[in-house]
Amino acid sequence: MLLNSFAIRNENLTQEAYLAKYLPPSSVLGTYTDWNDEIYRDAMVKTVDVGLSGGTEKTRYYFGANRYDEQGPLKGNDLLRNSFKLPLEHNITSKLSLNANVSTIFDKGNRSPVGGLNPLLLLPWYTLNNEDGTPKKILGTDVLNNISQNPLYDLPYNSNITKTQTVLGVFSVKYKMFDWLTLSRSEERRVGNACRSRWSQ
Numbered sequence: 267m268l269l270n271s272f273a274i275r276n277e278n279l280t281q282e283a284y285l286a287k288y289l290p291p292s293s294v295l296g297t298y299t300d301w302n303d304e305i306y307r308d309a310m311v312k313t314v315d316v317g318l319s320g321g322t323e324k325t326r327y328y329f330g331a332n333r334y335d336e337q338g339p340l341k342g343n344d345l346l347r348n349s350f351k352l353p354l355e356h357n358i359t360s361k362l363s364l365n366a367n368v369s370t371i372f373d374k375g376n377r378s379p380v381g382g383l384n385p386l387l388l389l390p391w392y393t394l395n396n397e398d399g400t401p402k403k404i405l406g407t408d409v410l411n412n413i414s415q416n417p418l419y420d421l422p423y424n425s426n427i428t429k430t431q432t433v434l435g436v437f438s439v440k441y442k443m444f445d446w447l448t449l450s451r452s453e454e455r456r457v458g459n460a461c462r463s464r465w466s467q
Contacts, residue, residue, distance in 0.1 A: 288409050294391040301385035304394065305417060309337040324357045342378025342421055347371065361443070367436045377426040380417045388414060425465045432458040 279287065289295075312335040319328040334347040351369040358364065392405040392414060405414040438452035 290391050297391045301388045306339050309339045311336045327354045340378050345375045347373050363440045365438045369434050371432045373430045375428050379424040383417050428462045430460040
């Protein structure tokens with residue numbers, strides 16, 4: 267067994283005293299918590315697409331909608347996105363045409379309070395819950411008096427939600443002067459806003 271010889275020399279500890287000081291009590295040696303399983307999850311991604319197209323001899327259109335629902339591998343990380351698009355083309359004459367392409371995106375994302383934690387830093391004999399089943403706020407203290415907080419304690423009581431809405435419109439007019447020459451002009455407009463709401467207990 268490899269021991270910390272530096273600590274033994276500087277603390278004047280015997281091997282038995284070193285093990286007694288730095289090993290956890292025998293009462294918890296049979297306890298094992300896989301913190302990767304507790305902090306991460308098997309995440310799912312669901313997406314739905316709907317499309318509709320049609321038109322007349324002079325007018326053509328397409329409407330598309332998408333719903334994207336993603337669970338992040340880290341518990342509490344989620345993203346919901348709804349997007350829509352509507353390209354429209356209208357031929358006023360055989361030479362003059364108008365085009366419009368309008369798209370929108372609505373995002374809602376939640377950032378987990380567990381982010382930034384390395385599960386390898388949590389000792390495997392720490393347990394999530396007290397004997398009565400209630401969650402622990404403090405997992406424990408190591409021999410160096412480092413306190414480990416329960417990373418999942420605040421998960422049901424905290425949210426960090428960001429909502430964004432974006433509308434993009436591209437409008438253009440085309441004039442076909444000759445078979446080999448078409449003049450066009452386009453204009454783009456973008457409108458968006460974002461808001462964040464944080465709640466904690």
